[in-house]
Structure formats: structure tokens, C-alpha cells
Amino acid sequence: MEQQPEKKVNYVFLPDTASVMALYEVVHGASIRCTIAPTPREADHCCGVCLIFEDDTMQNKIRELAEAHAIPIDAFWSQSDRNDPERYRFC
Numbered sequence: 001m002e003q004q005p006e007k008k009v010n011y012v013f014l015p016d017t018a019s020v021m022a023l024y025e026v027v028h029g030a031s032i033r034c035t036i037a038p039t040p041r042e043a044d045h046c047c048g049v050c051l052i053f054e055d056d057t058m059q060n061k062i063r064e065l066a067e068a069h070a071i072p073i074d075a076f077w078s079q080s081d082r083n084d085p086e087r088y089r090f091c
Contacts, residue, residue: 012051013074020049023071032058
């Protein structure tokens with residue numbers, strides 16, 4: 001049986017919430033799939049929110065868009081997808 005490649009989740013860390021919101025608008029406007037999410041505990045980044053994007057080939061494009069709009073990026077980070085289908089089940 002062929003093993004599936006490990007799925008990664010890609011994060012963009014920014015210095016503050018306003019920068020996260022600004023980058024989201026720019027990246028989403030460029031038709032790059034992304035979402036705003038809490039920063040993973042493992043990342044230990046101070047802002048508390050970050051931008052998640054699926055396609056890791058978009059990292060350079062996101063960096064270019066941020067630079068073009070003077071939005072500071074602290075770091076890019078990725079980790080294995082640990083999506084838990086039971087996460088939002090409360091009852």
C-alpha cells in the first residue's frame with residue numbers, strides 16, 4: 001500500500017492582530033486560500049493569532065504581498081496536520 005505524504009499546516013506569524021487582519025485581506029484578495037486562527041501553543045508566539053495557508057508553494061507569494069503592502073511578518077512555520085474530527089463536538 002502506498003503511503004500518503006504527510007499533510008502540513010503552514011502558519012504566518014505577525015507582530016499584532018492588526019497586521020494579521022491586514023495580511024488576511026491582501027492574501028485572500030489574491031485568491032490564496034487562508035484563514036485566521038489561534039497561534040498553536042507549540043509555536044509560542046506572542047500575538048495569539050496567525051494566518052494559516054494550505055499551499056506551501058505560496059510562501060514566497062505571501063511574503064511578496066506583505067512587503068508590497070508594508071505588512072511585517074515575524075516568521076513562517078509549519079507542522080504536521082493534527083486535525084481532530086472530534087474537536088468541535090461538545091455533546
